[in-house]
Amino acid sequence: MITISISPVAFSIGPVEVRWYGIMIALAIIVLVLWGLRVLRGSPRLSREVFLNATLAAIPTGIIFARLLHVLDQWDYYFHNPGQIIGGSGLAIYGGVLGAAFGAWIYSRFRKFPVGYLFDAVAPGIILAQAIGRVGCLLNGCCYGLETDIFCAIIYTNPASFGPLEVAVHPTQIYEIVYNLIVFGVLLKLRGRFRPEGSLFLIYLTLYSLWRFGIDFIREGTPFLFGLHEAQIVSIAVLIITVSLLAWRTRWVRAGADRVVTGPPPEGGASRR
DSSP: OEEEOSOSEEEEETTEEEEHHHHHHHHHHHHHHHHHHHHTTTOSSSOHHHHHHHHHHHHHHHHHHHHHHHHHHTHHHHHHOGGGSSSSSOOOHHHHHHHHHHHHHHHHHHHOOOHHHHHHHHHHHHHHHHHHHHHHHHHHTOSOBOBOOOTTOEEEOOTTOSSOBTOOBOOHHHHHHHHHHHHHHHHHHHTTSEESTTHHHHHHHHHHHHHHHHHGGGBOOOOOBTTBOHHHHHHHHHHHHHHHHHHHHOEEOOTTTSOTTOSOOOTTOOOOO
């Protein structure tokens, strides 16, 4: 079994504790932004300025939605502690992804750039960022699994951990890190193979939703509806939408026959180099 004794608090500045969770979330966002800049470098369809502005629109909406879903999931607690609703101690990854996508889509309505093209470009970076974020969950002790005696179970021993102390549980964070890295490789292989634009992003959402629906059966959580966790309910809703759109619109194209970077630059998205 794996023993995790490291403190989830990386360091303190006076009364303020800086946790590894927050550090890894910040690192995940940085990696995602750098990924987008790298993939879109030199693109005639989306300038660096527009991408960075879309990111600035996406980050706050992602954080707001992530917090909102967390509060709804733990409503019994926050109903009795309303003063703690505003904060960053709990974030739901689904809210972060969907909220950020919503913010970028809203911005695209003003700047008139191809948001599907943007979503496809950053889709592998999103799942890579999620893998990094789960490292923060592992160190923090949150998002752990049910009690088990499996050989790779984890045991938290640090009193500051959010995980159950001295109890062997499923390392669901590690499971997801591995799965996310596999999906990252799959998405890299599938880039440029589907049309219309936005299809790769839908594939990413489908693959993650399938995983999240299944893994939550062995992950600690609060029943939200029909005995399922909130994330499982969201997964079902996302799967209904993404699978329907993929079946209705998406088509396979020969590699290199219709590359993402081709085509005239749309209004508002031309490179200003």
